[in-house]
Amino acid sequence: MSRFLVDRDGETRVRLSEGMELTKTQSVLAVVGLVVLFAVPDITRLTGLSFQAIHRGILFGLAAVGLNLLLRHTELVSFGHAAFFGVGAYGAAVLASHFEVSSGLLLLLGGVLAATTIAVLIGYFVSGYLDIYFALLTLAFNQVLYAFVLQSGYFNYSDGLSVRPDGLNPPTLFGLQWTSTGYDLILYYFTVVVLVGSLLVMWKLVNSPFGRALDAIGQDRTRARFVGIPVEKYVWIAFVISGIYGGLAGGLFALLQLHVSPDPTLYAFVSGEILFMAILGGFGTLVGPVVGGVVLVYLLIQAPFYVEYYNAVTGLVLIGVVLFLPEGILGSVPKIGTGLARRRRDPGLLRDDIAAIGSSIRRGVTRAVTTVRIIVFGVN
Amino acid sequence: MLEHVLNGLYYGSVLFMIASGMTIIFGVLGILNLAHGELYALGAFCAFSIVGFFAGQVAAPTGPVTAIVFALVVLAGSLAAAAVLLPVGGALEATFVRPIYDRDEVYQLLLTYGLLLVLTDVMKFVWGPSPVDVGVFSGINEIPTTELVGFSYPSYNVLVILIGVAVFGWLVWFFDRTKTGRIVRATAINREMSTAIGVSTDRMFTLVFAIGAFFAGFGGAMVSIGPGSASLGMGLRWLVLSFVVIVIGGLGSLRGAFVGALLVGVSSRIVTPYFPQLELAVPFLLMVLVLLVRPEGLYGTWGEIQ
Numbered sequence: 001m002s003r004f005l006v007d008r009d010g011e012t013r014v015r016l017s018e019g020m021e022l023t024k025t026q027s028v029l030a031v032v033g034l035v036v037l038f039a040v041p042d043i044t045r046l047t048g049l050s051f052q053a054i055h056r057g058i059l060f061g062l063a064a065v066g067l068n069l070l071l072r073h074t075e076l077v078s079f080g081h082a083a084f085f086g087v088g089a090y091g092a093a094v095l096a097s098h099f100e101v102s103s104g105l106l107l108l109l110g111g112v113l114a115a116t117t118i119a120v121l122i123g124y125f126v127s128g129y130l131d132i133y134f135a136l137l138t139l140a141f142n143q144v145l146y147a148f149v150l151q152s153g154y155f156n157y158s159d160g161l162s163v164r165p166d167g168l169n170p171p172t173l174f175g176l177q178w179t180s181t182g183y184d185l186i187l188y189y190f191t192v193v194v195l196v197g198s199l200l201v202m203w204k205l206v207n208s209p210f211g212r213a214l215d216a217i218g219q220d221r222t223r224a225r226f227v228g229i230p231v232e233k234y235v236w237i238a239f240v241i242s243g244i245y246g247g248l249a250g251g252l253f254a255l256l257q258l259h260v261s262p263d264p265t266l267y268a269f270v271s272g273e274i275l276f277m278a279i280l281g282g283f284g285t286l287v288g289p290v291v292g293g294v295v296l297v298y299l300l301i302q303a304p305f306y307v308e309y310y311n312a313v314t315g316l317v318l319i320g321v322v323l324f325l326p327e328g329i330l331g332s333v334p335k336i337g338t339g340l341a342r343r344r345r346d347p348g349l350l351r352d353d354i355a356a357i358g359s360s361i362r363r364g365v366t367r368a369v370t371t372v373r374i375i376v377f378g379v380n
Numbered sequence: 381m382l383e384h385v386l387n388g389l390y391y392g393s394v395l396f397m398i399a400s401g402m403t404i405i406f407g408v409l410g411i412l413n414l415a416h417g418e419l420y421a422l423g424a425f426c427a428f429s430i431v432g433f434f435a436g437q438v439a440a441p442t443g444p445v446t447a448i449v450f451a452l453v454v455l456a457g458s459l460a461a462a463a464v465l466l467p468v469g470g471a472l473e474a475t476f477v478r479p480i481y482d483r484d485e486v487y488q489l490l491l492t493y494g495l496l497l498v499l500t501d502v503m504k505f506v507w508g509p510s511p512v513d514v515g516v517f518s519g520i521n522e523i524p525t526t527e528l529v530g531f532s533y534p535s536y537n538v539l540v541i542l543i544g545v546a547v548f549g550w551l552v553w554f555f556d557r558t559k560t561g562r563i564v565r566a567t568a569i570n571r572e573m574s575t576a577i578g579v580s581t582d583r584m585f586t587l588v589f590a591i592g593a594f595f596a597g598f599g600g601a602m603v604s605i606g607p608g609s610a611s612l613g614m615g616l617r618w619l620v621l622s623f624v625v626i627v628i629g630g631l632g633s634l635r636g637a638f639v640g641a642l643l644v645g646v647s648s649r650i651v652t653p654y655f656p657q658l659e660l661a662v663p664f665l666l667m668v669l670v671l672l673v674r675p676e677g678l679y680g681t682w683g684e685i686q
Contacts, residue, residue, distance in 0.1 A: 077486055125672065132412060132485065133675060136627045140667045143620065147660035268620055272414075272493060279490050309505065315497030322491040323479060371474035371586065 020203065033287070037192045041185060053301040054294055055188055055256060059249045060085075061293025062195055064277040065202055066245020068289045069238055071278055073206060075218035076130070076235070080138030081274045083122065083145050084243040086266030088115040088250025090149065093161035093260040096171060098154075104171040104187075107163070108251040115247020116240060118145070123239035127232045130221070139268055146266040160261025163254045170258055184256075191252055195290065198245060203286055205241070214238055246274075273300070280321055282328025291330045383533065384650050390537040392645025393544025397599030399622035399629075399637045400551060401592035407632030408568040408588045411477060412485070414492040416596055417619030418499035419465055423597025424610035425503055426464045428512045431457035431605055435516045451520045451539070458601035462594050469593025470586045477589065478582065496615070504612055511611035514604055540602050547595065548638045555634065564588055568632075624663045628670045630680025639678060 006015045013021040022030060036043070037058075044051040063085050070076045091114030092107040101107055122141045129137055149155045165171055170183050178186055205211050216224040217231050225231050254260050264270065273296060281292025299317060303310035325332045343349050402416045434457035441447035476495060480487055520536050555561040567574045567584045575581055599618075604610045625644055629636020648662040658665075670678065 071486070077489070125668075129671075129675065132631065133627075133671065136623060137668070137671050139620075139623065140627075140664045140671070143664040144661050144668065147658075147664065150660060151657040269616065272489075275486070276490050276493060279486050283486070309501040311497040311504075312501035315494040315501070318490055318494030318497070319476065322483075322487050322494065323476075326483070326487065367474065371471065 020200075020207075034196070037195070038189070041188060050298070050302055051184070051188075052256075053298050055184075055191065056253070056301065057294030057297035058191060058195060058290060059253045059256065059293075060274060060277055060297050061281070061290035062191075062198060062252075063246045063249035063274050064281070064289030064293050065198065065286075066242040066249070067274055068278045068283050069202065069206070069214075069242045069245075071275070071283050073211060073214035073218050074235055074238055077132075077135045077275065078138045078239075078242070079135040079268070079271050079275065080122070080140075080142030081242070081246050082266055082268065082270035083138070083142040084115040084119055084246030085250040085253065085270065085274065086145065086149070086262070087118045088112060088247030089254040089257075089260045089265045090155060090161070090250075091115065091247070092251045092254035093163050094155075096163045096165045096254075097161045100165045102165040102172050103175070104173045104255050107171055107255065108248070111251030111254060112244060112247040115250060116244050119240045119243025119247070120236075123236045123243070127236040127239060139271065142266070142271055143268055146262055146268065149266055150262045155262075158262055160259060163258045163260060171255060187252070187255055191256075194248065194252065198248065199286060199290075202245075206286075210234070210237075276318065280318065280328055282331025284327060284331045288328050288330040292328065295329065381650075384653060385646055386533060386537060386541075388646030388649030389541045389544075389642065390645070391649055392642040393541045394599050394603055395618070395621060395625055395645055396544050396638055396641035397547055397595050397602065398618050399625040399641050400547065400634060401595035401599075402622050403626045403629070403632060403634060403637040404551070405589055405592040406626065407634075408564055409473075409477070409481070409585055411481075411488050411492065413592070414489060414619065415472070415495035415499055416492075416592070416622065417615030417617075418496050418503070419469065419593045419596040419615075420600040420618055421610065421612070421615040422468065422499065422503060423462050423465055423600030424604035424608075424614065425507050425512070425600075426461035426597065427458050427601035427604040428507070428514050428610050430461040430464070431514050431516060431601070433457070434460070435514070435519070441519050447519070450516075454516050454520055454605055458598065458605055461601045462598035465593040465597030466590045469590040472593075473586050473589035474582075478585070481585075500612060500615075507610070509612060511609045513609035516605050517607055520605070534607075536606055540606065543602065547598070548634070551634055560587075621663055624667045627677055628667055630677030633677065633679040636677055636679035 006013050006021060013023055014027040015021045040054055041051060043049065044054065063081060066084075067078055067081045070078050088111035091111035094114075095101040095107050095110040101110070122138065126134060126137050126141070150158055155161060163171065169177060170180070172178075173183065173186050173190065206214075213224070213229045213234055216227065216229060217234060221231055250265060253265065274293075277292035277296045278289040279292065280296055281290065282288030296314070299310075299314045303313050307313055321328065327335065343353075398416070398420050401419070402413060405411055405413050405416070431454055434453050435450070438450055438453050439446065441450040472495065476491060477488075480491055517536060520539070553561075555565055563574070563579055564584055564587070567579055567581055571581050574584075600610070600614075603614075608614075621644065625640040626632075626637050627640075628643060629638070629640030644663045644666060647666060648659065651662050652659045674680070
């Protein structure tokens with residue numbers, strides 16, 4: 001076996017580094033995913049999809065990947081992740097408009113540092129809380145930040161700040177001033193590189209002893225404390241890491257939009273959206289949040305151009321995911337795959353499926369009738 | 381100063397009506413209902429249609445007596461508008477919420493967020509995208525209660541404060557003194573046990589959701605017939621605020637929701653005139669403070685805190 005191929009459990013695996021191995025299907029999927037990511041500009045040109053919307057979706061997806069570290073492993077629902085996204089974006093915007101820093105990478109660095117600081121601060125206060133209290137406390141901190149930014153002249157109130165250091169041109173990337181199309185493309189490829197890097201880091205992280213400890217905390221805090229895991233400290237560290245992902249995404253968002261305002265970056269419902277992206281894509285998977293991010297942002301941005309009642313469309317998609325695909329879009333793929341394979345082997349199962357659908361519709365109608373009867377007459 | 385306090389009490393009363401619905405839904409069903417703000421908005425829109433129709437049946441008030449008659453008609457109209465929310469809430473619970481009781485809380489959040497989006501568009505479909513106003517505020521406000529508080533103050537606000545207290549009283553009475561209320565509380569504490577003694581939990585939950593929706597709608601009607609108007613985005617702000625209220629008071633505690641709502645209302649109305657830049661942040665600062673000192677909220681009794 002060569003350096004990059006190992007034999008494990010009777011299967012050849014592609015080895016990326018120590019402890020990072022992919023099965024054959026996984027490597028094929030990863031390569032396909034990478035090719036699709038890099039081909040997005042061409043795909044959008046050919047199919048008329050919105051390039052900007054997909055780019056934004058990937059950024060929100062990156063923030064959702066960070067959030068997923070808390071959600072999946074420590075089982076904490078953070079409802080305030082927009083705080084880091086927004087602070088990342090504002091960090092870049094403040095550097096650009098108040099200090100006239102023109103290098104895009106420096107702006108991004110500033111955003112990430114600002115978000116990290118905020119994450120350290122908030123994490124210190126919230127890391128001992130659980131469940132709904134954790135969710136609502138993070139939400140509260142998020143809203144305090146939002147209110148602060150919205151009413152502060154330094155951040156230009158609700159109008160927000162521009163990310164054009166000289167007031168006209170976008171920041172430079174890699175020391176060069178680009179045309180507007182070139183800027184978008186370069187920034188996109190940079191985003192993809194950052195995304196892939198962050199995913200690899202996250203993978204490494206969740207498969208490390210630290211990631212295992214987080215899993216243990218998520219399963220049972222008391223038990224984790226008894227085996228010697230410093231629970232609050234680990235949750236705090238995980239919180240900061242997830243904040244860094246949010247800040248990175250926010251900084252890139254500022255570079256993409258070239259203008260940062262409170263509502264699309266800091267408001268509580270942005271937090272909600274980031275959370276829902278993770279669930280929509282499948283929070284049990286590593287890449288799911290990115291898929292969820294692209295899908296949800298695309299729905300939110302593009303649906304208004306096609307239907308008048310775009311909120312309802314998004315809402316119905318979310319309800320459908322909860323009721324019929326609880327593992328999320330990506331998380332359900334294996335299940336659907338095996339289901340289809342079984343149907344192909346045994347076509348008789350299809351008849352059972354149709355019968356099952358029919359009976360569930362019948363049950364639904366009966367239930368609805370009963371409910372109506374209860375509502376109207378008070379008794380069944 | 382007294383005026384600010386009264387404004388705060390008015391604000392807190394409306395907040396309490398919304399938060400009480402949310403807190404009983406959370407306390408009994410364990411669902412943090414994100415669509416609650418839209419139920420409130422739906423109440424406001426229904427009030428526009430129903431109260432508008434009712435008020436059209438009587439003449440505009442000319443003196444104190446006609447003003448009181450007018451106010452009673454408007455109040456009946458808002459009760460009717462809120463009553464629309466009973467079947468709506470019941471149907472939502474039975475159709476969408478019931479399948480997800482034993483799922484992770486993130487799914488409950490996601491589903492109710494989906495409901496929020498759908499409800500917004502339902503209202504957009506029925507009443508159109510622009511804000512609507514019933515326009516009966518000046519009519520009710522002609523009742524002279526200025527003497528009651530010693531200075532010129534809108535009588536409508538006093539009315540709403542009284543209604544808020546009445547709602548609180550009714551809810552306490554319902555949950556403490558009536559058989560149905562006790563059954564609901566028993567169901568909240570132990571579902572299996574209450575099923576075993578012959579309570580239909582399904583029906584109880586539908587009932588509780590409908591009551592919660594009713595009070596949200598009633599709060600909406602109160603705002604809509606008051607100086608405010610019914611608009612599509614109105615639910616979001618109050619939703620976040622009622623989170624704050626029920627967290628300050630302790631999740632699932634009615635008394636907590638009442639005290640929390642009045643605290644938030646009064647403190648934000650007292651602080652705002654002097655520090656306008658703090659207006660949005662006050663409720664959240666209050667919440668952070670309370671949670672850091674008493675993690676389970678002022679009247680919270682349960683909840684796993686470490």
